[in-house]
Amino acid sequence: MLKKLLVANRGEIAVRIIRAAKDLGIRTVAVHSAADATSLHVLLADEAVNIGPPAAKKSYLNIDVIIEAAKATGCDSIHPGYGFLAENATFSDAVTAAGLVFVGPSGDAIRLMGDKVSARSAAAAAGVPVVPGSTGRVEGIDAGRHVLIDTGFPVMIKAAAGGGGRGIRIANTLAEFEQAFPQAEAEALAAFGDGGLYMEKVIGKARHIEVQVLADGTHAIHCYERECSLQRRRQKVWEEAPSRALSEELREELCSSAVALAKAVGYSGAGTVEYLYDDEANRFYFIEMNTRIQVEHPVTEAITGIDLVAEMLRIAGGEPLRIRQKDVSVRGHAIEVRINAEDPSKDFAPFPGTVGDLRIPGGPGVRFDSMLYPGYQVPPFYDSLLAKLIVHGETREAAITRLVRALSELKIDGMKTTKPLFLALAADPSVQAGDVHTRWLEGWLNDNAAKLAD
Amino acid sequence: MAQILSPLPGTFYRSPSPGQPAYKNDGDSVAVGDVIGLIEVMKSFHEVKSEVAGSNVRFTADNEEPVMAGAPLADLD
Numbered sequence: 001m002l003k004k005l006l007v008a009n010r011g012e013i014a015v016r017i018i019r020a021a022k023d024l025g026i027r028t029v030a031v032h033s034a035a036d037a038t039s040l041h042v043l044l045a046d047e048a049v050n051i052g053p054p055a056a057k058k059s060y061l062n063i064d065v066i067i068e069a070a071k072a073t074g075c076d077s078i079h080p081g082y083g084f085l086a087e088n089a090t091f092s093d094a095v096t097a098a099g100l101v102f103v104g105p106s107g108d109a110i111r112l113m114g115d116k117v118s119a120r121s122a123a124a125a126a127g128v129p130v131v132p133g134s135t136g137r138v139e140g141i142d143a144g145r146h147v148l149i150d151t152g153f154p155v156m157i158k159a160a161a162g163g164g165g166r167g168i169r170i171a172n173t174l175a176e177f178e179q180a181f182p183q184a185e186a187e188a189l190a191a192f193g194d195g196g197l198y199m200e201k202v203i204g205k206a207r208h209i210e211v212q213v214l215a216d217g218t219h220a221i222h223c224y225e226r227e228c229s230l231q232r233r234r235q236k237v238w239e240e241a242p243s244r245a246l247s248e249e250l251r252e253e254l255c256s257s258a259v260a261l262a263k264a265v266g267y268s269g270a271g272t273v274e275y276l277y278d279d280e281a282n283r284f285y286f287i288e289m290n291t292r293i294q295v296e297h298p299v300t301e302a303i304t305g306i307d308l309v310a311e312m313l314r315i316a317g318g319e320p321l322r323i324r325q326k327d328v329s330v331r332g333h334a335i336e337v338r339i340n341a342e343d344p345s346k347d348f349a350p351f352p353g354t355v356g357d358l359r360i361p362g363g364p365g366v367r368f369d370s371m372l373y374p375g376y377q378v379p380p381f382y383d384s385l386l387a388k389l390i391v392h393g394e395t396r397e398a399a400i401t402r403l404v405r406a407l408s409e410l411k412i413d414g415m416k417t418t419k420p421l422f423l424a425l426a427a428d429p430s431v432q433a434g435d436v437h438t439r440w441l442e443g444w445l446n447d448n449a450a451k452l453a454d
Numbered sequence: 455m456a457q458i459l460s461p462l463p464g465t466f467y468r469s470p471s472p473g474q475p476a477y478k479n480d481g482d483s484v485a486v487g488d489v490i491g492l493i494e495v496m497k498s499f500h501e502v503k504s505e506v507a508g509s510n511v512r513f514t515a516d517n518e519e520p521v522m523a524g525a526p527l528a529d530l531d
Contacts, residue, residue, distance in 0.1 A: 035520065054520040055465060341496065350496035352463055380463040381520065384496040 009081030014041035033059035133200035159188035160196035211258035239296035302334035356413030
């Protein structure tokens with residue numbers, strides 16, 4: 001078992017990890033920037049180290065300083081959380097090279113899954129359905145034309161080295177393709193110094209469904225799926241488990257494919273295999289694997305009763321995976337909503353500020369993961385996530401009713417938040433029926449955003 | 455003398471993206487509405503448009519400097 005853990009993160013996830021570590025009797029060290037000296041994770045950890053100025057690049061992303069802090073405080077391990085250095089293979093390697101345990105997969109596993117082309121090849125090799133497209137990098141427009149036989153139109157052309165939606169072009173016809181391909185090549189070269197492209201069929205209306213896996217390098221299990229189809233600008237805002245769109249048979253097939261992939265790459269720790277699910281064709285396609293704990297992990301914890309962060313810490317401490325697949329079962333339905341410091345009535349403008357009176361929802365089936373306390377100054381330098389409200393009920397309908405009850409209890413004075421968005425979504429017939437897809441929310445916001453004032 | 459103040463709290467940037475030239479260099483003239491930099495607030499970027507005009511701009515905030523709302527960014531003659 002690990003003895004002393006440095007948490008290389010901030011905000012609600014740092015608080016979450018510190019709690020899990022303390023529950024296991026592991027001592028904790030927080031790191032913080034100059035802007036976060038009074039943050040809750042600093043107050044809760046056994047020790048805290050100031051690692052630099054507010055800019056993340058100079059603090060939370062500074063590998064050398066973080067490893068130095070771990071050594072100086074006598075830590076034997078580092079948990080990266082999500083974001084920042086969580087999927088940085090160089091960081092995983094550097095932690096290991098320093099003689100410390102990285103709570104997550106090896107640098108090689110991160111690299112394999114971090115590169116879109118190699119991840120797709122690994123998935124295909126493990127028998128996981130992938131979106132029809134190029135088998136690897138597409139070099140030159142002749143090779144690109146050949147890929148069109150499999151994909152048809154519309155087709156997406158992406159930079160192999162890209163990320164976050166940059167360098168993506170969509171062609172609906174051959175004429176558009178002939179024009180877009182060379183442009184995408186030039187753009188990829190300019191942006192990433194690498195003109196390599198890959199191509200994929202565009203799946204029109206799809207749900208985002210992802211499978212939680214736990215693995216110890218040899219064994220792997222799944223903890224069922226989450227559906228995160230409600231997204232704005234590719235950011236998830238509402239996540240739930242299980243997905244109502246899947247039949248039992250398809251659920252089994254989907255979850256087994258995620259386990260097959262985790263095993264095939266010798267994965268260790270908690271990971272998420274993400275898929276697009278095409279309702280009409282009843283087909284699912286691999287998108288990517290996230291090699292970290294995810295923001296929305298608590299919905300899985302709610303329906304399975306498994307503490308995913310604690311299991312990560314046990315696995316990193318050298319224990320074999322102690323949960324067997326047959327012991328994992330689903331109870332009820334859970335929903336998480338992301339309470340962000342944003343004004344949904346003003347195009348989600350960020351709203352850093354100081355928390356006044358604070359009323360946190362409670363009672364049966366309600367969990368509130370947050371770093372807020374009355375008087376806390378929310379710094380402007382990091383992302384806008386303030387809290388995650390997770391509700392659990394016997395059915396999806398009961399969970400939505402409970403969500404509305406919990407939201408009505410929540411009060412964060414002094415801040416504009418996304419709470420009005422979730423009250424409106426919970427009352428929407430399409431959301432209540434679960435009849436949504438990944439582009440549904442943006443269309444809904446065009447008609448409804450103005451009504452979302454507090 | 456006039457001052458350009460930050461409209462928001464966050465991180466101040468003098469150029470549109472790393473490696474690109476600054477919006478304005480010391481000594482330049484500034485007209486009302488000219489973009490003089492960016493403020494990054496919670497990972498979103500907002501242009502800072504000058505509300506005053508003047509010549510011989512002198513930046514008092516550095517690139518990538520954390521600033522509070524209302525903090526001076528530059529002086530103008």
